Amino acid sequence: xxxxxxxxxxxxxxxxxxxxxxxxxxxxxxxxxxxxxxxxxxxxxxxxxxxxxxxxxxxxxxxxxxxxxxxxxxxxxxxxxxxxxxxxxxxxxxxxxxxxxxxxxxxxxxxxxxxxxxxxxxxxxxxxxxxxxxxxxxxxxxxxxxxxxxxxxxxxxxxxxxxxxxxxxxxxxxxxxxxxxxxxxxxxxxxxxxxxxxxxxxxxxxxxxxxxxxxxxxxxxxxxxxxxxxxxxxxxxxxxxxxxxxxxxxxxxxxxxxxxxxxxxxxxxxxxxxxxxxxxxxxxxxxxxxxxxxxxxxxxxxxxxxxxxxxxxxxxxxxxxxxxxxxxxxxxxxxxxxxxxxxxxxxxxxxxxxxxxxx
Numbered sequence: 001x002x003x004x005x006x007x008x009x010x011x012x013x014x015x016x017x018x019x020x021x022x023x024x025x026x027x028x029x030x031x032x033x034x035x036x037x038x039x040x041x042x043x044x045x046x047x048x049x050x051x052x053x054x055x056x057x058x059x060x061x062x063x064x065x066x067x068x069x070x071x072x073x074x075x076x077x078x079x080x081x082x083x084x085x086x087x088x089x090x091x092x093x094x095x096x097x098x099x100x101x102x103x104x105x106x107x108x109x110x111x112x113x114x115x116x117x118x119x120x121x122x123x124x125x126x127x128x129x130x131x132x133x134x135x136x137x138x139x140x141x142x143x144x145x146x147x148x149x150x151x152x153x154x155x156x157x158x159x160x161x162x163x164x165x166x167x168x169x170x171x172x173x174x175x176x177x178x179x180x181x182x183x184x185x186x187x188x189x190x191x192x193x194x195x196x197x198x199x200x201x202x203x204x205x206x207x208x209x210x211x212x213x214x215x216x217x218x219x220x221x222x223x224x225x226x227x228x229x230x231x232x233x234x235x236x237x238x239x240x241x242x243x244x245x246x247x248x249x250x251x252x253x254x255x256x257x258x259x260x261x262x263x264x265x266x267x268x269x270x271x272x273x274x275x276x277x278x279x280x281x282x283x284x285x286x287x288x289x290x291x292x293x294x295x296x297x298x299x300x301x302x303x304x305x306x307x308x309x310x311x312x313x314x315x316x317x318x319x320x321x322x323x324x325x326x327x328x329x330x331x332x333x334x335x336x337x338x339x340x341x342x343x344x345x346x347x348x349x350x351x352x353x354x355x356x357x358x359x
Contacts, residue, residue, distance in 0.1 A: 025199060028279055029191045036184045040177050048175035055174045057289035058183035059245050063262065064270045064281025065190040066237030069197070072275035073206040074230040075213070076122060077136035082262030083146040084235050085242030087114045089252045092243040093163045094156065103167070103247070110243045111236050118235020119228050126224040143259050150254045162253025165246060174248045186244060187282060190237050195278060197233070206230060210276060260312055265292070268315050271322040274329025283331055 036058075044050035063081055070078050078084075091110035095101050101109070121142065125135045150157045157163065171178035197203050205226045208216030217223050246252045255261060269288045273280025295311045326333045 025195060026192075029188065029195060032191065032279060032282060033184070033188045036187070037181075040180060045177055051177060051180055052175040053289055053293060055179050055183055055248070057285045058180070058187055059241060060262075060265055060269060060288065061282045061285035062183065062186050062190055062241040063238055063266045064273070064285055065187070065194055066234040066241070067266050068234075068270050068276065068281050069194060069237070070118075070122075070231050070234035072210075072270060072277070072280075073197075073203075074209045074227050075132055076125065076227060076231060077132045078118070078121070078139045078231070078234075079136045079259070079263055079267075080121070080139040080143040080146070081238055081266045082257040082259050083143040084114045084118055084238040085245070085262060086146060086150065086252075086254075086257030087117060088239030088242035089246035089257060090150070090157060090163070092246050093165050093252050096165060096167070097163070107240070107243045107247075111239045114239020114242070115232050115236035118238070119232035122228045122231030123224075126227050140259075143263065147254055147258065158253070160254060162251055162256070165250050165252065168247050168250045172248050173250065174245070179248045182244065182248065183241075186241060191278065191282075193233070193237075198278070202226065202229065264312060264315050268319055271319055271326075272330050274332045277329060277332065280329055280331060284329075 039054070040051070044054060063085060066084075067078065067081050070076050088107075088110045091113050092106045095106040095109055096103065099106070121139055124130075125138060130138060151159050153159070169178075170176070172182050173179050197206070205216065205221045208219065208221050209223060209226060213223060242257065246256075249256070265288060269284030270281055271284075272287060273282070273284035292311070295314070322330060
């Protein structure tokens, strides 16, 4: 189907093609949801430890989708994913402990705060005409300031000891299958929102900003507005994930949302899956969960340093390598290589031989 046909919802021959196009658009989400739903029954339903690892992978996939919307779609390098998630988690914990708000209202308020903060950071970056690097510096400073705030306000945040959240249903704990399905629902919902934005006029504006900001602006795209849109929606996703994870774990601390624990891993998994790719964060989170577990339990030394201590160094080298050699992500590169290999095999095989004529 041509690009014009996709926009109008008609097949090239003039017939209706919208249903087929919509089916192809949602097929990856349906397939991913089916795999995630069936995964516990065939793998880890009886293992709380493995369930907790799967929940953590889904949490990071959710973070990654929000970050992908901000950075992968509009080139805004937000190095404050952990801080935005922490705003959601700590706001929920504090509101639940010090007010009479029900759980749902506390989470909604926390998400609104995270969305406002993310939108404000984007607005500042746009107003000051900050590029990718300087936006990253500003948001990194905010992330460090938020970490210092958590450590300094002992009466409010519990400092390094954190806060215990009471009243959390045991069925959605982060080591229970119920908690796993909670975050499956979050991931699928985020993927649906991401796909809807991709297919709408907002998605066309996002692609213009990502590919050539100046050309998009000349074409009439309101750069400031759409960047703030992306930052607000992506920050709301991150804040919601942080709030739900706080309730699922029943505990929050500065380490839960620390830069080295959240932002580094989110950057790795999004870069691995491909910036702007729909399923990139989910694939990257799954691969990262396996690699991270192997590095955590690894024994031995490299260059005189413990392997576990070198984990963040490995992640940094990996991110640099991806941005230097795999601009569209490792997954995209692997798919491209597989397609080229398939075409090469077909070309080497030559045209099919004609059947011998009957005599």
